[in-house]
Amino acid sequence: MNFGDRLAHAVERRQSNLCVGLDPRMELLPPALLASLRPGRAGRARAYERFCAMVVEAVRDEAVAVKPQIAFFEALGGHGLSALERVCALARDAGLLVIADAKRGDIGSTASAYAEAWVRPRDGEPPVADAVTVNPYLGRDSLAPFLAACAEGAGLFVVVHTSNPGASDLQSLTVGSDGADRAEPLWERVARLVAELGAAYVGSSGLSAVGAVMGATRPHAVERARELMPRTPLLLPGVGVQGGGARTVGAALGAHRAGALVSASRSVIYAWRDGRERPGDWREAVRDAAADVRLSFRG
Amino acid sequence: MNFGDRLAHAVERRQSNLCVGLDPRMELLPPALLASLRPGRAGRARAYERFCAMVVEAVRDEAVAVKPQIAFFEALGGHGLSALERVCALARDAGLLVIADAKRGDIGSTASAYAEAWVRPRDGEPPVADAVTVNPYLGRDSLAPFLAACAEGAGLFVVVHTSNPGASDLQSLTVGSDGADRAEPLWERVARLVAELGAAYVGSSGLSAVGAVMGATRPHAVERARELMPRTPLLLPGVGVQGGGARTVGAALGAHRAGALVSASRSVIYAWRDGRERPGDWREAVRDAAADVRLSFRG
Numbered sequence: 308m309n310f311g312d313r314l315a316h317a318v319e320r321r322q323s324n325l326c327v328g329l330d331p332r333m334e335l336l337p338p339a340l341l342a343s344l345r346p347g348r349a350g351r352a353r354a355y356e357r358f359c360a361m362v363v364e365a366v367r368d369e370a371v372a373v374k375p376q377i378a379f380f381e382a383l384g385g386h387g388l389s390a391l392e393r394v395c396a397l398a399r400d401a402g403l404l405v406i407a408d409a410k411r412g413d414i415g416s417t418a419s420a421y422a423e424a425w426v427r428p429r430d431g432e433p434p435v436a437d438a439v440t441v442n443p444y445l446g447r448d449s450l451a452p453f454l455a456a457c458a459e460g461a462g463l464f465v466v467v468h469t470s471n472p473g474a475s476d477l478q479s480l481t482v483g484s485d486g487a488d489r490a491e492p493l494w495e496r497v498a499r500l501v502a503e504l505g506a507a508y509v510g511s512s513g514l515s516a517v518g519a520v521m522g523a524t525r526p527h528a529v530e531r532a533r534e535l536m537p538r539t540p541l542l543l544p545g546v547g548v549q550g551g552g553a554r555t556v557g558a559a560l561g562a563h564r565a566g567a568l569v570s571a572s573r574s575v576i577y578a579w580r581d582g583r584e585r586p587g588d589w590r591e592a593v594r595d596a597a598a599d600v601r602l603s604f605r606g
Numbered sequence: 607m608n609f610g611d612r613l614a615h616a617v618e619r620r621q622s623n624l625c626v627g628l629d630p631r632m633e634l635l636p637p638a639l640l641a642s643l644r645p646g647r648a649g650r651a652r653a654y655e656r657f658c659a660m661v662v663e664a665v666r667d668e669a670v671a672v673k674p675q676i677a678f679f680e681a682l683g684g685h686g687l688s689a690l691e692r693v694c695a696l697a698r699d700a701g702l703l704v705i706a707d708a709k710r711g712d713i714g715s716t717a718s719a720y721a722e723a724w725v726r727p728r729d730g731e732p733p734v735a736d737a738v739t740v741n742p743y744l745g746r747d748s749l750a751p752f753l754a755a756c757a758e759g760a761g762l763f764v765v766v767h768t769s770n771p772g773a774s775d776l777q778s779l780t781v782g783s784d785g786a787d788r789a790e791p792l793w794e795r796v797a798r799l800v801a802e803l804g805a806a807y808v809g810s811s812g813l814s815a816v817g818a819v820m821g822a823t824r825p826h827a828v829e830r831a832r833e834l835m836p837r838t839p840l841l842l843p844g845v846g847v848q849g850g851g852a853r854t855v856g857a858a859l860g861a862h863r864a865g866a867l868v869s870a871s872r873s874v875i876y877a878w879r880d881g882r883e884r885p886g887d888w889r890e891a892v893r894d895a896a897a898d899v900r901l902s903f904r905g
Contacts, residue, residue, distance in 0.1 A: 330715075330716075332715065347729065348728070348729065376716055376719075378710070378712060378716045378717075378719035378720045378723065379716070379719050381687070381719065381720065381723040382719040382720070382722040382723040382728075384687055384688065384691050384723070384728075384734070385684045385685065385686075385687040385688025385689075385690075385691060386684065386688075387684075387687075388680070388683055388684040388686075388687045389683065389684025389685075390684075391684075392683050392684060410710070410711055410712050410741075411677070411709070412709055412711070412741050412743075413677060413709050414768060414770040414772070415770065416629070416631065417629075417675055417677045417678070418677075420675075420677035420678050420680065420681045421677045421680065421681075423681040424677065424680040424681040424683070429647070429681075429683075430646065430647065435683070442709075442711050442741050442743050442744075443743065443775075443776065444711075444741050444742065444743040444765065444776055444777070445741075445765070445768050445770060445772055445773065445777075446768075446770065446771070446772020446773055446774065446775030446776055446777070447771075447772045447775050448770050448771050448772040449770065449772050450772075466743065466744070469713060469744050469745075471713040471714065471744060471745065471747050471748065472745070472746075472747050473713070473744055473745020473746045473747040473748050473749075474744065474745055475745065476742075476745035476746050476799065477742065477743055477745055477792065477795070477796065478743070478744075478745070480781040480782065480792065480795065481781060481782070481783075482779040482780060482781055482792070483779065483780070484780075484783045493776065493779065493781070493792065496776070496779065497776065500775065
């Protein structure tokens with residue numbers, strides 16, 4: 308089924324726009340998990356896997372999706388990637404959509420290999436993830452293999468605008484004022500490209516399988532993004548630790564209740580570190596934090 | 607030691623600017639390796655590892671570096687990444703520089719995790735690779751953790767301009783003609799950023815640890831890149847299968863004999879498929895092809 312439709316159904320069924328970011332970091336894990344830590348990268352990968360599995364279990368009734376951040380697993384090499392694959396399978400078994408936050412970007416057969424790595428079936432098994440994030444700098448042919456996967460049910464989130472200080476270095480530069488075409492910030496040009504590419508993948512829900520990553524700390528930018536990409540699901544990282552808020556999310560949702568995924572990572576999965584800790588059950592704090600975020604954007 | 611200096615010394619010692627791309631693909635492997643293929647991703651990862659190990663052995667006297675393309679290993683999941691780690695260790699043992707072609711790009715702790723994955727020491731072991739390729743779309747703070755690694759001996763190659771058709775979608779857009787600053791293509795702005803960031807990492811050889819990836823099919827662009835980034839090592843993919851040639855490489859070298867790495871992948875590692883095959887010894891064809899490329903740019 309088209310990913311836009313799968314997203315729309317999942318949001319409706321679960322009454323949630325929450326996407327929980329899985330960002331496991333050694334120095335932040337629950338003491339109970341650290342106590343049984345085995346040495347080396349294999350041991351750390353196992354700890355990440357257990358932590359993420361418990362987080363998935365804790366948030367499964369509050370979230371609609373999880374977004375594992377590939378970098379943290381990749382830093383543990385092959386062990387980390389194997390652990391990640393198991394976490395993704397668990398999350399899908401729990402009925403959650405899995406968005407691999409990989410921000411890959413390359414061309415030709417390399418781009419195809421990345422699509423195969425994350426959103427295409429392998430060896431008759433389902434794909435590792437339902438959707439993947441990608442970087443647009445290499446242009447439309449770098450996105451083609453992912454679009455081909457979208458035709459088979461995968462989802463794509465193209466990085467359009469981020470919320471870090473460096474976003475202004477390239478993304479905010481004005482393009483097109485040489486008269487060749489419309490003058491606008493580079494990221495808006497990328498947004499147009501995403502809307503254009505996504506038009507062929509709009510499902511019966513009215514949402515496209517081709518989404519966009521929009522940093523959620525700039526409400527005006529999110530409003531503009533929604534205008535430029537009316538049928539594009541927006542993935543909004545940066546709610547919680549990075550800031551963001553209800554107005555931004557409202558703008559992002561637009562006409563469709565499933566038009567935005569609110570991604571919260573540290574504010575949920577490490578909620579128990581923040582004065583909430585209950586001895587013996589950090590998972591309750593995680594569940595409560597997920598419920599708080601979910602409800603804060605559901606009127 | 608500074609990566610620019612390590613590169614300069616290696617090029618001088620080996621009298622070679624050749625970087626061999628390790629792009630293993632199942633359907634292109636030598637028949638002898640396919641004959642002993644074991645099933646599943648683990649079997650394929652093992653075949654990739656054996657193939658790359660033999661290529662490293664075949665080119666070790668002709669090349670100065672190898673550039674594994676991470677995507678092909680990543681498509682095999684944890685097994686693939688573990689195989690890749692072993693291939694990188696072998697290549698480094700053979701005295702070759704290893705450039706992880708990962709094109710990663712993210713922010714904050716995520717970017718740090720990618721730097722850790724590829725170019726920082728882990729568990730007291732040397733880094734997986736000597737240098738890594740990165741994508742600039744997220745701006746300077748996304749590069750900061752990699753620059754920090756450069757201060758400890760790592761190298762970085764920022765994707766500046768690629769040679770695919772989609773390069774014109776964003777990289778060639780004119781920025782700055784709103785009068786805010788100089789009007790130029792986006793990729794030239796990125797080139798200036800790379801030169802600026804790299805200035806703090808110039809070694810005694812005169813080369814910076816911060817390099818740039820420049821598609822080699824556009825000689826004029828490479829000349830311009832050299833002008834904008836006089837101390838930046840240029841990694842030139844696209845020689846061989848993708849085109850490119852002596853004039854381009856000459857422009858890229860600039861004033862420094864080690865100013866450019868000529869990256870050839872399929873034209874070298876699959877040379878034996880191209881009418882050159884000698885029964886029982888495809889590795890000789892690989893070695894010969896590597897020697898041809900090396901010598902074609904050493905007058």
